[in-house]
Amino acid sequence: MITVDEARALLFKLAAPLPAEEVPLIAAAGRILARDVRARRDQPPFAASSMDGYAVNSAEVEQHAMFKLIGEAAAGHRFEGRVGPGQAVRIFTGAPLPEGADFVVIQEDVSRSGDLITIANAPGKNDNVRPLGVDFRAGDTVQAPRRLRPADIALLASMNIDRVPVVRKPVVALISTGDELVMPGEQPGPDQIIASNTFGLKAMLEEAGAEARILPIARDSAASLITAFDLAKGADLVITIGGASVGDHDLVAGVAETLGMERAFYKVRMRPGKPLMAGRLNGAAMLGLPGNPVSAMVCGRVFVVPMLRAMLGLGAPAPRLNQAALAADIGANGPREHYMRARIGADGRITVEGNQDSSLLSVLSAATALVRRPADDPARAAGEVVDYLSI
Amino acid sequence: MITVDEARALLFKLAAPLPAEEVPLIAAAGRILARDVRARRDQPPFAASSMDGYAVNSAEVEQHAMFKLIGEAAAGHRFEGRVGPGQAVRIFTGAPLPEGADFVVIQEDVSRSGDLITIANAPGKNDNVRPLGVDFRAGDTVQAPRRLRPADIALLASMNIDRVPVVRKPVVALISTGDELVMPGEQPGPDQIIASNTFGLKAMLEEAGAEARILPIARDSAASLITAFDLAKGADLVITIGGASVGDHDLVAGVAETLGMERAFYKVRMRPGKPLMAGRLNGAAMLGLPGNPVSAMVCGRVFVVPMLRAMLGLGAPAPRLNQAALAADIGANGPREHYMRARIGADGRITVEGNQDSSLLSVLSAATALVRRPADDPARAAGEVVDYLSI
Numbered sequence: 001m002i003t004v005d006e007a008r009a010l011l012f013k014l015a016a017p018l019p020a021e022e023v024p025l026i027a028a029a030g031r032i033l034a035r036d037v038r039a040r041r042d043q044p045p046f047a048a049s050s051m052d053g054y055a056v057n058s059a060e061v062e063q064h065a066m067f068k069l070i071g072e073a074a075a076g077h078r079f080e081g082r083v084g085p086g087q088a089v090r091i092f093t094g095a096p097l098p099e100g101a102d103f104v105v106i107q108e109d110v111s112r113s114g115d116l117i118t119i120a121n122a123p124g125k126n127d128n129v130r131p132l133g134v135d136f137r138a139g140d141t142v143q144a145p146r147r148l149r150p151a152d153i154a155l156l157a158s159m160n161i162d163r164v165p166v167v168r169k170p171v172v173a174l175i176s177t178g179d180e181l182v183m184p185g186e187q188p189g190p191d192q193i194i195a196s197n198t199f200g201l202k203a204m205l206e207e208a209g210a211e212a213r214i215l216p217i218a219r220d221s222a223a224s225l226i227t228a229f230d231l232a233k234g235a236d237l238v239i240t241i242g243g244a245s246v247g248d249h250d251l252v253a254g255v256a257e258t259l260g261m262e263r264a265f266y267k268v269r270m271r272p273g274k275p276l277m278a279g280r281l282n283g284a285a286m287l288g289l290p291g292n293p294v295s296a297m298v299c300g301r302v303f304v305v306p307m308l309r310a311m312l313g314l315g316a317p318a319p320r321l322n323q324a325a326l327a328a329d330i331g332a333n334g335p336r337e338h339y340m341r342a343r344i345g346a347d348g349r350i351t352v353e354g355n356q357d358s359s360l361l362s363v364l365s366a367a368t369a370l371v372r373r374p375a376d377d378p379a380r381a382a383g384e385v386v387d388y389l390s391i
Numbered sequence: 392m393i394t395v396d397e398a399r400a401l402l403f404k405l406a407a408p409l410p411a412e413e414v415p416l417i418a419a420a421g422r423i424l425a426r427d428v429r430a431r432r433d434q435p436p437f438a439a440s441s442m443d444g445y446a447v448n449s450a451e452v453e454q455h456a457m458f459k460l461i462g463e464a465a466a467g468h469r470f471e472g473r474v475g476p477g478q479a480v481r482i483f484t485g486a487p488l489p490e491g492a493d494f495v496v497i498q499e500d501v502s503r504s505g506d507l508i509t510i511a512n513a514p515g516k517n518d519n520v521r522p523l524g525v526d527f528r529a530g531d532t533v534q535a536p537r538r539l540r541p542a543d544i545a546l547l548a549s550m551n552i553d554r555v556p557v558v559r560k561p562v563v564a565l566i567s568t569g570d571e572l573v574m575p576g577e578q579p580g581p582d583q584i585i586a587s588n589t590f591g592l593k594a595m596l597e598e599a600g601a602e603a604r605i606l607p608i609a610r611d612s613a614a615s616l617i618t619a620f621d622l623a624k625g626a627d628l629v630i631t632i633g634g635a636s637v638g639d640h641d642l643v644a645g646v647a648e649t650l651g652m653e654r655a656f657y658k659v660r661m662r663p664g665k666p667l668m669a670g671r672l673n674g675a676a677m678l679g680l681p682g683n684p685v686s687a688m689v690c691g692r693v694f695v696v697p698m699l700r701a702m703l704g705l706g707a708p709a710p711r712l713n714q715a716a717l718a719a720d721i722g723a724n725g726p727r728e729h730y731m732r733a734r735i736g737a738d739g740r741i742t743v744e745g746n747q748d749s750s751l752l753s754v755l756s757a758a759t760a761l762v763r764r765p766a767d768d769p770a771r772a773a774g775e776v777v778d779y780l781s782i
Contacts, residue, residue, distance in 0.1 A: 025575055026605070029594035043752075044584060050750065074640045076570030076611070078582045092640050094571055094682065096582055135751050142756070150598065150691075151782070154591025154684055155752040158584065162576030179467030180485055184416055185553030191469045191487055193435060193549065200545025203420035207541065214417070220465070249465045249483050291485065293545055300541075359441065360526050361434075361546040365533070391542065 001269040003375075004302065004337045008318060010264045011278055011303055014285035015310040018236065020165045029153050031166035032209065032312045033144040039159035042133040046096040049073070051128040054110055054117055055083060055091040055101035063122045069115045073098055088117055097129055104128035145313045147209075169211045170311040172304075173232035174198040177218040177225065177243040177252060178291065196361065197241045197289070197296040201304070204297065208305045209312050210237075218243075225255040229281070236311065238284050239304065242291025252288050253277055261286055269375065271338040272358035273299045292358040298339050298370060301391055321372060321387040324350040326380055333377040341367035342388060350388060367391060392660040394766075395693065395728045399709060401655045402669055402694055405676035406701040409627065411556045420544050422557035423600065423703045424535040430550035433524040437487040440464075442519040445501055445508055446474060446482040446492035454513045460506045464489055479508055488520055495519035536704045538600075560602040561702040563695075564623035565589040568609040568616065568634040568643060569682065587752065588632045588680070588687040592695070595688065599696045600703050601628075609634075616646040620672070627702065629675050630695065633682025643679050644668055652677055660766065662729040663749035664690045683749040689730050689761060692782055712763060712778040715741040719773050724764040732758035733779060741779060758782060 002010075020034035049055065056067055067088035073079040075094035083089055083100035091097070091104055106128060109121040135158070142156060145167070156164060174197075181195040182188045195217055202212040213235070218228035220243070232238040243252035253266065256279070263279040270276075272295035277288035287304065289296045302319065310316040327349035330340075341353045341363050352371055353363050369388040380386060393401075411425035440446065447458055458479035464470040466485035474480055474491035482488070482495055497519060500512040526549070533547060536558070547555060565588075572586040573579045586608055593603040604626070609619035611634070623629040634643035644657065647670070654670040661667075663686035668679035678695065680687045693710065701707040718740040721731075732744045732754050743762055744754050760779040771777060 025590060026593065029597065041579075041585075044750070045579070046582070050748070074570070074611070076572075076580075076582050094569070094584075130748065130750055134748070136753050140753070148594075149756075149782075150591045150595035151688060151752065151755040151758070153594040154587040154688060155756040157575045157587035157590040158684065158752050160575055160579075160585045162574075178485070179465070181467075183553075184548045184551055188432075188436070188551070189467075191437070191467050193485075194432075194551045196545040196548035199416060199548040200541045202417065203539075203544040204541035206420065220467070293549065297542060297545060357441070357521065357525070359435070359521055361542065361549050362527050362531070364542040365540075365546040367542070391540075 001267045001274070002265055004268060004270050005318065007265055007268040007276065007278070008303060008306060011287070011307050012310050012316040014264060014278060014280055015307045015316075017313045018168045018170060018311050021168045022163045023166055025153065025156055025162050025164055028148050028156070028164040028166055029150065030209070031148055031164070032314060033142065033146050033148055034165040034167045034313065035144045036141040037156065037159070037161050037165065039136050039138050039140045041160055042137050043135040043158050044130055044132060047132050048130045049091045049093060049095050049097060049104045049128060050130050051104055051106045052092050053104045053106040053128060054088040055098055055104050056088045057083060057085070057101060058103035058127060060085065061103050061105065061119065061123055063119055066116060066118050069117060102127065102129065147314075167312045169209060170236045170308055171234065172205050172210045172212045172237045172239060173215055173235035174201055174212055174239050174241070175215045175218050175228045175232060176241045177220065177228075179220045181217045183217065196293050197291070200293070200297050201239065201241070201300050204300050205304060205308060208308045210308050220249050220251060222251060222255050225251055226259070229256070229259055232284070233282065235284055237307070238281060238286045239289060240287075241289045241296050243288070256281060256286060256288070269336045270302070271334070271336045272356075274336070276303070293361050294341070294358040294364050297364060301370065301389060302339060319389055322390060323385050323387060324348060324369075325385050326382050327351040328382050330380050332379045333373040333375065335375050337375050338373040339370040339389070340373060342369045342371045344368050350386065392658045392665070393656055395659060395661050396709065398656055398659040398667070398669070399694060399697060402676075402678070402698050403701050403707040405655060405669060405671055406698045406707075408704045409559045409561060409702050412559045413554045414557055416544065416547055416553050416555055419539050419547070419555040419557055420541065421600070422539055422555070423705060424533065424537050424539055425556040425558045425704065426535045427532040428547065428550070428552050428556065430527050430529050430531045432529050432551055434526040434549050435521055435523060437469075438523050439521045440482045440484060440486050440488060440495045440519060441521050442495055442497045443483050444495045444497040444519060445479040446489055446495050447479045448474060448476070448492060449494035449518060451476065452494050452496065452510065452514055454510055456510050458508050460508060493518065493520065538705075558703050560600060561627045561699055562625065563596050563601045563603045563628045563630060564606055564626035565592055565603055565630050565632070566606045566609050566619045566623060567632045568611070568619075570611045572608045574608065587684050588682070591684070591688050592630065592632070592691050595691050596695060596699060599699045601699050611640050611642060613642060613646050616642055617650070620647070620650055623675070624673065626675055628698070629672060629677045630680060631678075632680045632687050634679070647672060647677060647679070660727045661693070662725075662727045663747075665727070667694070684752050685732070685749040685755050688755060692761065692780060693730060710780055713781060714776050714778060715739060715760075716776050717771055717773050718742040721771050723770045724766065724768040726766050728766050729764040730761040730780070731764060733760045733762045735759050741777065
């Protein structure tokens, strides 16, 4: 068996960065920018007033100075003339500064009588002018790769980028296996349970930027598995859930190898989730996750989400661990790296759940963190700081 | 002018919780559960083996004991008979435990010869049985309200909840105003700039759970604004951007009042974003945001996202502030609460950006935090801890 880090390194070799596609700006939020984009214009494209007031020549600005109003400049409508000595133009926020003016006296500092204005209060030093290009210049770049946040979308809009090159979403095919499974909404037989892993993983992987497709449940027969692998064609990543253990009814590894899978590894020294298999099948990455619901979800967080980041061009670091102090003592860990369901309290301390059985979705749903225990980690006392993954 | 907290309290009065709707489980991730749902079944619905091995009666379990194999139980296929004295059933993970058996000897501890097995290694104390209902019982609840995370989706699936009651998404209509604006992809005139606020806000509000619609740009005329308000009908929240200041070209407040807006407040003592207006118009909440891009985005984060949380039934607390130590000194704040663009460094310390002008989207895009300065906050030295909002 290999370690979690060794498994992740092998998985990253299966996860080639995907190509770019163009999407409309309005659909680009949350996507990964695929290459640097350059501003198509200066912003602002002219020196602009940052306040409502009066545009004048700064050399003439002093308290009690008087000016004659010769026109008006509003956002979208510049004053076409020139501001000469003793002259002022009424100006509004965002309007281009008229020729001859380089200062805006804010309206609160001015008294007005018909076409004459007087600077009534001592004007500040601030010229209330935004210089041409102070936000960005044509050709300035927004650098890739990055996940496009709301402020990035606004910035791209102001650069007049209406179509955005983003990394194509990884397409993930999710196949759950087992005669015991039925889909939610169906009536299970007395020996059956409801398929839950594909639903939980779809939510997790789509949050991470994938497009996940739930395929029909594969039954415990070679023919049914072959059909499922056929239906998965075209996916970048094929994930089977269950059937990767050593039991006589666990067929996945055998069928995948018959179909030509080149195996990268089999079994990882971790809890939950030991039976884990990976390889390459028909040009796609293939991953076999364990069937216990918690194992499948934890492997999703520990292996699949980082793999998706690599496919999205975000590089291949290990997931970022946070640190918190334990609220209570925990026992020694065994020989496998262990991801334990835990909760962060209002006081910031972390409580490891008592029952870590990998079948308990109720415990996973209540958890907000996975405490990562290294292999053979000794017992830890309340107050000691441990590493955890946020979930 | 009122404070940020006072404004938020008034906004929450405009933000009534929205009704529930049912969606398929597969579309429920990230949505807000509207009411408690109850498990339709026990999980597991039978005592089940947690390992591959041999099911026997625990009273007979000791090293060197021998058993005769009488059948097999696999996931989805129980053994229909009863396990009598000296008998065992081959069993696989997830299979129902046969009648008469209450212990699974793992296969690693057994040697087998034809139909006879011997417990070769000292069996552990663990019975390797998951009791009926150990994860949840029929009638156990998943409690509302909560944002449905991937593990919740898996849990709901295993409870056989195929349709989920979630809070309807708040529909937000976004209207930018101003003769100076054109849409991304258009060719602006010499005095024009590209509309960016609606795009950035749509991304931000949809991340927070809304469905945001970008309406056509309203021009600086009463007729154009009236058309825009008409197009906004049916929205739960109508947001105008720009035109809420006191300049002669700022028409929004006047037109909204002509159309019957009951004003809740006008102007908030904050930076960026002083001109901010709120009220109720035709049964919808109405909010007028300032036109400077950074002001609009900061007001979105400080006011609109919390309003959406209230509409989604998540209560109405102020946004959660985090704390970090300053990387460098900052000057005293003025009389308005100030949300300053800032970056968290790799060392966890926070650096406030030098230029806080509210027109600079490039600065906002580079920021990862908004440092919140109370009104009249004195100068702060490097190392002092400040509050911030993550963005």
